Amino acid sequence: MNWQKIKDKLLFGVQFLLYTMIKYWRFWLLLIALLILAWWLRGCRDDRIADKSESLHVEHNTQIDITAEEVRSAFPVAKLEFLTIETEELAEMSKTGLWGTSHLARIYPGKIRLGIDMSQLKPDWITVAKDTAKLQLPYPSLLEENFIDEASSRPFHEKGSWTPAEREMLYQKAHTAMLKRSLTPERKREARKAATSHFSRALFALGFKFVIIKYN
């Protein structure tokens, strides 16, 4: 019974198709032409043509323009680095607006350098008495305020639109978090230990028998 119904419907479908094909032959001709065109255009796709420049594609410019580079400042420094802390921070933000919740997350790499800025030393920071060298050094501190290489950062997730001011907030968030995590008393002690070790070794190599280092 059911099979008979299906058979009748199929037969009706075929008859209807034949009827429309005869009555609306222009439409069917157009449809077949479009199908042939579609089949032919598939051949224009990248994976079917050896020469990629000949394939049909939408080209976007991702290369930056040639622009001038300005050396804003160039100056001598005298900074001794004793401890390098390589770190990274996944900074994220979210906001809720009219179109739902937006998210932005980026991984920032940072290299925090701890050491002594020698331009901060007092004139008599080093004194010598016979075979003893006495050094007065400041505590090792952060050498560079800017330690994030944004060009090496890795965008992790982005949903919604974000203004430059919000992107700056994300950068500052990562900057603050890295400093908080890295500039611990333990790290500072480690830097001081490294400074003591390096200065002592250098002075012993220069022939001094005793080295006294004071930090203030």
Add this chain to the structure above:
Amino acid sequence: MNKLTHILFSAALALVFASCSSDTKEAEQQPNANKTDTTAIVLQGARQCARLYTNAYEIHKIITLSDEPRLKGKILFFPVDMKLPTGDRKIAVPIDVSVRASIDLSKLTEADIAHNGTGIRISLPEPEITVTATKIDNKSVREYVGAFRSSFSDEELVGMTRQGRDSIVAHLDKVQIVEDARLSAANTLLPMLHKLGFSPENTSVEFRQDFKEKDITLIMK
């Protein structure tokens, strides 16, 4: 009947457009192409060093990019190169790159220091050039986006910054920076050696070799 005609037309047109859509097969075939080995990242941390920074350079660049999508290729053996009416996107991104010249004092060996009584000669290792920071001046970024285009994504922004930093690095006068680093290192170390009691006339700071641009180590981290 009109409805049926409409559906059939839509299906045919969809097929035509689908055949022109961008190909994603290549990306699908290489799912591991952008994977990074995280072992190195895990090993990151604090490490002791002895590095003398001698020179600092702050370099500014305004990166510009204009994105006008174009339909290119060949249709029926005829070359096609037409601007799409979807609108343009333009962006100007100012960046500041910090470059430092330094000398790795941990590479000094006993053989590099020769002293006799009041005289001393130190032979320093080659200076290195390091990009210590790259910062986008976010507040000065200007973006113009057509009505039918999306804004520049975070990924595009970072990609542009990377290109800008690499361009700055490529155009650095490395030989001059190394010369400046030598001079600055000598100006820092000689007064220290004089304070330690070595006579100025018998004290010298030398460098291991004459550098050519290809010999210069450039560290970008």
